[in-house]
Structure formats: C-alpha cells, structure tokens
Amino acid sequence: MDISQARRRYGGCYVTVPTPFADDDLSVDYDALRAHVNFLIEGGIVTGDGMLLAGGAAGDFSTMTFEERVQVAETVVQEARGRVSVAMGAQTTSTRELTRLARAAQQAGADLIQVSPPFYFAHTADDFYEYALAAARSADVGLIIYNTFWTSQPVSHALLDRLAGIDNVVALKWSAPDMGNMEFEQTITRYADRFMIIDNQMRFVVSHMLGAASIEVHICNYRPGWGVRLWRLLEAGEYVTAQREMVDVAMPFMALWQEMETWTSGDGYLDKLCMDLLGLGSSRCRPPTRDVRERFREQALDMLRRTGSLPAAGGLRGEPFRPVAQEKPGREAGASTS
DSSP states (O other), rough: OOOHHHHHHHHHHHHHHOOBOTTTTTOBBBHHHHHHHHHHHHHOOOOOTTTEEEESGTTGGGGSSSHHHHHHHHHHHHHTTTSSSEEEOOOOOOOHHHHHHHHHHHHHHHHEEEEEEEEESSOHHHHHHHHHHHHHHSSOOOOEEEOOTSSSSOOOOOEEEEEETTTTEEEEEEOOOOSSSHHHHHHHHHHHTTSEEEEOOOOOHHHHTTOEEEOGGGGGOOOOOHHHHHHHHTTEEEHHHHHIIIIIHHHHHHHHHHHTTTTOOOHHHHHHHHHTTTSEEEEEEEETTTOTTTTTTHHHHHHHHHHTSSSSOOEEEEEEOOGGOOOOSSSOOOSSSS
C-alpha cells in the first residue's frame, strides 16, 4: 500500500477504544464495547476522518489474556462493519506471541497491528528489527511502529531507515523526548513521504503542516464530533483555529491526566471517567491501575464544564443534559460546546 492510499484509508483521528469491564468481576463487557464502537462511528469516526485501535494501552491490553485481546479485536471489527478501519494492539515481550497476534489480527479482519519495542529488557535495535520483521512475515496485515521510548528502547532514525524496507510497515505512531532541538519535527519531516505518521505528541498543527496524516485523540471517546471537527480544521489549513481548540479543550484534559498520573498509572482511566460522567457507560480500568472514579469525579466534571463538554448545570447520572453524541462534525470553526 502506498502512502497516499494509507492516508485515505487510515488518516484522521486515531482513537484507542477503551475496553469496558463488568464492575463485579472485571470480565470484559462485550455488549458495552459494541455500544461504544457504534457511538464513535455515529459521532463521525469513519473512514476518511479516523480509525479505531482495539486493545491498545487505553484498552487495557496489558491486563488482558491473549484470548481476551483477540476477542476484543474481533468484536470491534465485527461491530465496525467496514465503516471504519481497525488496528489491533500487538504490544508484547515475546516474538512468538507477536506472530500469533499478527495472525489473529488478520483472521479477525483487522487492517493493521500496532507494534512497539519489547519492554522490560533494554532490547537493541537489531532485536526490534527482527521482531518487527517476524510480525511482517507472519501475516498479511499492516504494521504501525509505535515509539514507546518511555518503556523501551527508543526507535532511532537509523532503525526507521531499515524498517522502511519492510513493505507492510505502513505507519509510525510517533512521539519523542524533546530537548528543544525539534527532534519530533525532524522525524515527521524526514519520514512523512514513506510512512503514514500518527501524531502521539499533541503537536497536531505542526505535525499536520509537516505531513502527518493522523492524530491520537483521547477526547474522541466522549466527544467524537469535536475530534472530527479538529481534524477537518487541520485539513482545511485553519491552523490558528485548530490550535485554539487544542488549548481550550485538549489542554485541560491533559492537565488533569497529568495530575491523575501522580496517584495511579496506566492509560484510558480519564477517558473512561469522562464517558461515565456523560452517561455513555464505562468502567474502571483493571488493577494494578487504581479506580479513579470517586477520587477525581468532581475535578473531571469541572474540566468537562470548562471545556464545553457538559452543560453548566447537571451532568451527573440521571440528570438531564444534551448528549455529546448529538454533536455534529462540521468544517466550520466554532465554539467547543456540545
């Protein structure tokens, strides 16, 4: 697949689907998962404006069994029904398990798998190259290379040059430690013509200007229409308005997430809390991530109100509010209110 095809098929908002669990035994709630996939699609996350990631970090991949990971991916693909492309999270410490995940993703009908350097040990660049090559050879599925520099060996430009020789390495999900030397921008500029680049560093305006084709947007899990509108502002070159949206809506979300990280670790817990407060149905994350719902409930409500995601009055369960699902994506600029 060439880069222009990848952009058309996979570009837009990259949305990690949180995996919902039953409150009593923390088993996967597949009915709730199906409902959320439909909420995202009905909110505008469809081919051309986005794609879905099943079983990524915000999807609790690290606490699920192999069988659960596969069933979650199958459920998302089946519920998507071709309306949006789906990637499957395939992070693991084992090359053998990675190849099993790649084959399972192909069998499930996923378009791509998300692969990052194995964690725990400080594996070398050669280790990761052979790891990615094994996945590429094991199944007819595209690969997203995810630079998880905070948990594993960072992906260097020299390694990316080698990975570019693997035909089914389609995309880079990119963030980088940045010491003020424009390290992030260097990668986007150098590789935007070879890989579809997913901005995982919240520099959506700059990365889009330099050729990135996708943006990781956690807020889509409760405001998909906002994410689609942001993407269309970028596509239209309305960069000042897009950056203002980022400051008004995304920055308060990220600030609260940063505070929550001092109390527990993991991913997706703020997405889930916001979904729960907006009546969308959600759950806690599985341990060892602690249950954030009561401790951060009021702060999350305040953030939702300040960002226009919740009316000034109401918003608790059982109280009337205008559902975020009614927010319609549009190309015009406007206030960030639902």
